[in-house]
Amino acid sequence: MxxxxxxxxxxxxxxxxxxxxxxxxxxxxxxxxxxxxxxxxxxxxxxxxxxxxxxxxxxxxxxxxxxxxxxxxxxxxxxxxxxxxxxxxxxxxxxxxxxxxxxxxxxxxxxxxxxxxxxxxxxxxxxxxxxxxxxxxxxxxDGLAILPGTHSKWATMQDGAIADFQTFLTGELFHLFTSHSFLRHSVTAGDGDLSTFEDFALGVRRTVEEGLPFLAAIFSVRARQLLDGTDQHANRAYLSGLVIGGEIAAARAAGRLPESGAVGIVGARSLARAYRKAFEVAGIATETLDGTExxxxxxxxxxxxxxxxxxxxxx
Amino acid sequence: MxxxxxxxxxxxxxxxxxxxxxxxxxxxxxxxxxxxxxxxxxxxxxxxxxxxxxxxxxxxxxxxxxxxxxxxxxxxxxxxxxxxxxxxxxxxxxxxxxxxxxxxxxxxxxxxxxxxxxxxxxxxxxxxxxxxxxxxxxxxxDGLAILPGTHSKWATMQDGAIADFQTFLTGELFHLFTSHSFLRHSVTAGDGDLSTFEDFALGVRRTVEEGLPFLAAIFSVRARQLLDGTDQHANRAYLSGLVIGGEIAAARAAGRLPESGAVGIVGARSLARAYRKAFEVAGIATETLDGTExxxxxxxxxxxxxxxxxxxxxx
Structure with missing residues (x-):
């Protein structure tokens, strides 16, 4: 010691x-x-x-x-x-x-x-x-590393340097929607592991696979509650999937996804788990690295x- | 009388x-x-x-x-x-x-x-x-009518009926960003006619012409202030352009823009003016209709x- x-x-x-x-x-x-x-x-x-x-x-x-x-x-x-x-x-x-x-x-x-x-x-x-x-x-x-968070960073490492990066407001947007927007009435206040819900994967598919722009998908959180009576906890998972899926789709459109190889995810355990799951739904391999380390x-x-x-x- | x-x-x-x-x-x-x-x-x-x-x-x-x-x-x-x-x-x-x-x-x-x-x-x-x-x-x-607002509605009218519509959270998102997010430090609090700024048109071009997803574009509001010392009023106009341009780009990706003909804009004067300007930048003809009427x-x-x-x- x-x-x-x-x-x-x-x-x-x-x-x-x-x-x-x-x-x-x-x-x-x-x-x-x-x-x-x-x-x-x-x-x-x-x-x-x-x-x-x-x-x-x-x-x-x-x-x-x-x-x-x-x-x-x-x-x-x-x-x-x-x-x-x-x-x-x-x-x-x-x-x-x-x-x-x-x-x-x-x-x-x-x-x-x-x-x-x-x-x-x-x-x-x-x-x-x-x-x-x-x-x-x-x-x-070497390659792409994602640091999820309030302001999610997508960084490309090359030749022993931070070559380039881009910021996505994913975490902040999720907070704004669940705390300050009218959508707060359609989701629960609690958190926990949302990525295990089937609705999380559905949200990711909506934005990543179906290519629905985030801005076009987001109102469906409200509609699901009003028309389908979707449970508010499942709906929070769906919103989380839409937001993280929206980030992946936006990064892909901006040319940030590598054609092959695993994507590194650097972050706290619960957040890294959600991103790992989202990339899994999107069919992209990941490697998780401990943020504090x-x-x-x-x-x-x-x-x-x-x-x-x-x-x-x-x- | x-x-x-x-x-x-x-x-x-x-x-x-x-x-x-x-x-x-x-x-x-x-x-x-x-x-x-x-x-x-x-x-x-x-x-x-x-x-x-x-x-x-x-x-x-x-x-x-x-x-x-x-x-x-x-x-x-x-x-x-x-x-x-x-x-x-x-x-x-x-x-x-x-x-x-x-x-x-x-x-x-x-x-x-x-x-x-x-x-x-x-x-x-x-x-x-x-x-x-x-x-x-x-x-x-007959055709597409847009009702801008907190929850912007894109409606398709056909055969004397509301055939279909889709909601975009554009106005609410602009409010969330300018009032509750860290971006509020990068824009002024005042409003006025933002669509006359060159920065408004720039924001529209970023999302509509260059196809940059809204989620990938938004952090630049902060970067412009930090790196270029962009004036906060001009930056508010830029954010407004990004948000409305993001709506137009998302609607186009969702197959909602007609291949020809003018788009109807139904709304209050100042908001209709901003949308008219955004569609002008995007090269799409519009017809403005008075909302109260x-x-x-x-x-x-x-x-x-x-x-x-x-x-x-x-x-």
């Missing part, structure tokens, strides 16, 4: 609604974890140092490497985006370093952006650490690049 | 958020108008008669013909849907008649539904009166069918 006196680094995932920190040993082993709801959305300008020190007050005063919205204009310090194709080395070179008023070294990971003449721009802040983790796997990672792998790799951790060590 | 003593009928448009009434003479001429925010969403069960009588307390005690959500399960009395293809006569035959406790004759227009084996069901409550108005025009109406034409026609107004009179 590694003790706290071996602590070498704190890695921080600081988003809009949450602040999460892990205390690591020099070899990357996790010694402690902490979290709070001091997301950047609720911390006033000038309050970031205090919010962070409050969370890790009991931990050794080691350097901290941070990623997420904390590097945005609304965060602690704004860190400019690195442009795709982005290698881990390029991302490390874009890291912003400074010291807190108490003298603690802090480093913030930059976001990554796509800017090209032939399509709209796109941005990431936070998920780039998981992509760096993916690229650092034995044998590297990838974050940690990515952050420790970046920490080694900037000498926040000793070179060549692995947990 | 027709006086109130000529009053023959009150026609009522009673939706979820609003209650609107017009006092008509026997020839269909409008004598007075009134409105309140006693929509069915805010009137408790058993409170409909009182809410209505409060609004028209100063008017003569003539019969009332009502349309909209007032005929839904959450309304005053539930009126079953009439199935497509639905002629004005079939809709009139589905009207529910009763008397208030004070003895006033009341009639509620039924909604219309689509049920078929080869696609999802769909429902309308309220817009059917505008469609009846359209069908009653000199020479009738169509409601009145539809309701007076139905009133004559059930002898609430004398036969054969026209304003």
């Amino acid at each position: 590694t003790a706290r006196e071996d602590a070498a680094l704190i890695v921080v995932d600081w988003g809009t609604t949450n602040l999460r920190a892990m205390l690591l040993a020099a070899d990357g082993a996790t010694l402690a974890e902490a979290g709070s709801d001091d997301g950047i959305g609720s911390v006033a300008a000038g309050g970031h140092e205090a919010a962070f020190e409050r969370l890790v007050a009991d931990w050794p005063k080691v350097p901290a490497l941070m990623a997420g919205m904390i590097g945005s204009r609304q965060g602690w310090r704004e860190v400019p985006y690195v442009t795709c194709p982005a290698t881990p080395a390029a991302i490390a070179a874009g890291i912003l370093r400074f010291e807190t008023t108490a003298g603690r070294p802090v480093a913030i990971v930059p976001g990554v952006m796509v800017r090209s003449a032939d399509r709209d721009g796109d941005v990431i802040r936070g998920e780039e650490t998981q992509m760096v983790g993916l690229l650092g796997r034995d044998g590297g990672y 990838m974050v940690l792998a990515g952050l420790t790799r970046l920490a080694r690049e900037i000498d926040f951790l000793p070179q060549g060590t692995q947990p | 027709t006086a109130r003593e000529d009053a023959a009928l009150i026609v009522v448009d009673w939706g979820t958020t609003n209650l609107r009434a017009m006092l008509l003479a026997a020839d269909g001429a409008t004598l007075a108008e009134a409105g309140s925010d006693d929509g069915i969403g805010s009137v408790a069960a058993g409170g409909h008669e009182a809410a209505f009588e409060r609004l028209v307390a100063d008017w003569p005690k003539v019969p009332a013909l009502m349309a909209g959500m007032i005929g839904s399960r959450q309304g005053w009395r539930e009126v079953p849907y009439v199935t497509c293809p639905a002629t004005p006569a079939a809709i009139a035959a589905g009207i529910l008649r009763f008397e208030t406790t004070a003895g006033r004759p009341v009639a509620i227009v039924p909604g219309v539904m689509v049920r078929s084996a080869d696609r999802d069901g769909d429902v309308i409550r309220g817009e059917e009166t505008q469609m009846v108005g359209l069908l009653g025009r000199d020479g009738g109406y 169509m409601v009145l034409a539809g309701l007076t026609r139905l009133a004559r069918e059930i002898d609430f107004l004398p036969q054969g009179t026209q304003p």
Whole structure:
């Protein structure tokens, strides 16, 4: 068992609604974890140092490497985006370093952006650490990786770099429909595993197989309840299938689905399960990768690049 | 000038958020108008008669013909849907008649539904009166009519009947994005005529011409602000173009756009203007029809069918 006196680094995932920190040993082993709801959305300008020190007050005063919205204009310090194709080395070179008023070294990971003449721009802040983790796997990672979530990211990895990516608002849309739209009256409030419902597969088929555009399919959630008396839990599963299926269909139309090979899904267990099921219905093979593991792998790799951790060590 | 003593009928448009009434003479001429925010969403069960009588307390005690959500399960009395293809006569035959406790004759227009084996069901409550108005025009109406709004309706009229229709959640989606999603930070709160912006046309082209699925296009609203510093008013116009363009693209993919001939747009002036502009960008001819005029034409026609107004009179 590694003790706290071996602590070498704190890695921080600081988003809009949450602040999460892990205390690591020099070899990357996790010694402690902490979290709070001091997301950047609720911390006033000038309050970031205090919010962070409050969370890790009991931990050794080691350097901290941070990623997420904390590097945005609304965060602690704004860190400019690195442009795709982005290698881990390029991302490390874009890291912003400074010291807190108490003298603690802090480093913030930059976001990554796509800017090209032939399509709209796109941005990431936070998920780039998981992509760096993916690229650092034995044998590297080549091809498509999907990071489902509020803002689902479809990233293409090539030649050891994040080559390109695109954002889909899938999770946010599902939340808007189930919480703020008139469709909320047609679905239950609860969640649980929706992907086991036959109605989930039906929703995926509607959008992926039948090619029905998402905007044309969505009202059927209401009609099913009114005309068929569809159970509200099954209807929530159907809506989930429509939304995730709509994402897959939209990505395919945008040329993002590979012609062969498995699609990588990086994320929390329940969400990854739903995407795996949706791709199964669509007839596409998948490989699931643990999101938390990838974050940690990515952050420790970046920490080694900037000498926040000793070179060549692995947990 | 027709006086109130000529009053023959009150026609009522009673939706979820609003209650609107017009006092008509026997020839269909409008004598007075009134409105309140006693929509069915805010009137408790058993409170409909009182809410209505409060609004028209100063008017003569003539019969009332009502349309909209007032005929839904959450309304005053539930009126079953009439199935497509639905002629004005079939809709009139589905009207529910009763008397208030004070003895006033009341009639509620039924909604219309689509049920078929080869696609999802769909429902309308309220817009059917505008469609009846359209069908009653000199020479009738044949072809596609679009009724933009919170729930935009694409209806096909054929052989003097509402043959088929489909609902798109365009207006609701625009509201959700601009009021409840993270995109609200990228657009202004104000409205005004957005269709005059070059960015509106750009949004329409993205989804209609370039065929970019709506779900793939939407995040660019945020990216434009972050990367290009796009003005928030122009960005709101861009989002409006993406949403309306997404509706047109989805309807085309669902086989709803005619190969030739003008598309009818029935609606309030500002919304009709935006749709006209979007179809212009898409290279499709349109004809604009006044929504209020169509409601009145539809309701007076139905009133004559059930002898609430004398036969054969026209304003």
